[in-house]
Amino acid sequence: MTTDIYWFSGTGNSLWLARSLGEILGESELISIAAGVWRGRPAPARAIVVYPAYATRLPKIVQGFLSEAPLEQATDLHLVANFALWRAGSLEVGRRLLLRRGLRVRGGFGIRMPNNYTPLGEAAAPAKQQRLFEQAGKRLQEVASVIRDPARQAWESNVLIGRFWAMLCPLMNALDQGEDRKFNSDERCNGCGLCARICPVENIIIRDKLPVWQGHCEMCFRCLQYCPQESIQFQRSTIGRKRYHHPEVPPEAWTA
Ligand SMILES: Cc1cc2nc3c(=O)[nH]c(=O)nc-3n(C[C@H](O)[C@H](O)[C@H](O)COP(=O)(O)O)c2cc1C
Numbered sequence: 001m002t003t004d005i006y007w008f009s010g011t012g013n014s015l016w017l018a019r020s021l022g023e024i025l026g027e028s029e030l031i032s033i034a035a036g037v038w039r040g041r042p043a044p045a046r047a048i049v050v051y052p053a054y055a056t057r058l059p060k061i062v063q064g065f066l067s068e069a070p071l072e073q074a075t076d077l078h079l080v081a082n083f084a085l086w087r088a089g090s091l092e093v094g095r096r097l098l099l100r101r102g103l104r105v106r107g108g109f110g111i112r113m114p115n116n117y118t119p120l121g122e123a124a125a126p127a128k129q130q131r132l133f134e135q136a137g138k139r140l141q142e143v144a145s146v147i148r149d150p151a152r153q154a155w156e157s158n159v160l161i162g163r164f165w166a167m168l169c170p171l172m173n174a175l176d177q178g179e180d181r182k183f184n185s186d187e188r189c190n191g192c193g194l195c196a197r198i199c200p201v202e203n204i205i206i207r208d209k210l211p212v213w214q215g216h217c218e219m220c221f222r223c224l225q226y227c228p229q230e231s232i233q234f235q236r237s238t239i240g241r242k243r244y245h246h247p248e249v250p251p252e253a254w255t256a
Pocket residue numbers: 008009010011012013014015051052053054055056057082083084085086087088113114115116117219220221246
């Protein structure tokens with residue numbers, strides 16, 4: 001059975017999960033949510049959406065996708081949220097956005113991956129990252145076995161707690177507005193422009209050889225994590241902290 005795997009990723013974890021799941025399932029096509037090619041392209045019967053948990057919910061761009069994408073023919077829908085510590089409403093908010101359109105999900109899975117939210121902690125040591133990747137790989141085998149078997153259902157989220165976060169979601173979205181004012185580049189910036197080139201939503205322009213954030217940020221932290229000079233900070237909370245991106249997703253993955 002053909003499967004469309006839609007993904008959004010800031011620092012490569014979700015992309016790696018989407019690729020790995022595609023390899024396990026076979027006959028899959030990976031479709032970037034940020035690239036927008038899904039518009040006007042009806043999904044096949046089986047569709048999977050892979051994304052990170054952000055601040056108790058999911059990225060706004062993925063919320064938009066779940067609200068608008070032509071998923072009507074996808075009678076076998078699955079959500080795969082990945083998170084560093086706590087999935088919170090990342091699955092339930094997504095499920096409810098689909099339900100509003102009369103679309104039902106059969107599977108909802110949470111997978112733990114390394115943290116990329118540097119304000120709360122720097123990159124884990126490589127050995128710990130490796131352990132998480134191995135565990136995630138095993139989890140993906142379980143996820144794939146549920147997806148392959150139409151008789152099975154899985155919902156790895158507490159519906160009541162999820163409902164609470166779903167209620168708060170519009171407020172949390174509103175609080176995000178203008179958060180990118182907190183990004184800044186320090187004296188190490190050499191004006192290379194990589195941050196602008198790799199931003200998934202073109203939210204950075206380079207002016208006078210310095211990045212300027214434009215106010216429509218997804219808060220994916222890609223610019224901060226991939227800056228070769230480690231020059232980008234989020235207020236002062238990230239100074240001196242080790243950066244993170246998935247080791248199999250180099251900067252070229254975002255500019256190809
Ligand atoms: C703005 C932001 C908010 C986040 N919020 C949460 C959260 O609420 N719970 C959690 O466990 N992880 C949270 N994380 C961590 C990511 O969900 C996690 O590291 C994920 O694997 C990153 O995936 P990506 O590399 O595909 O972007 C957050 C990360 C960012 C950048």
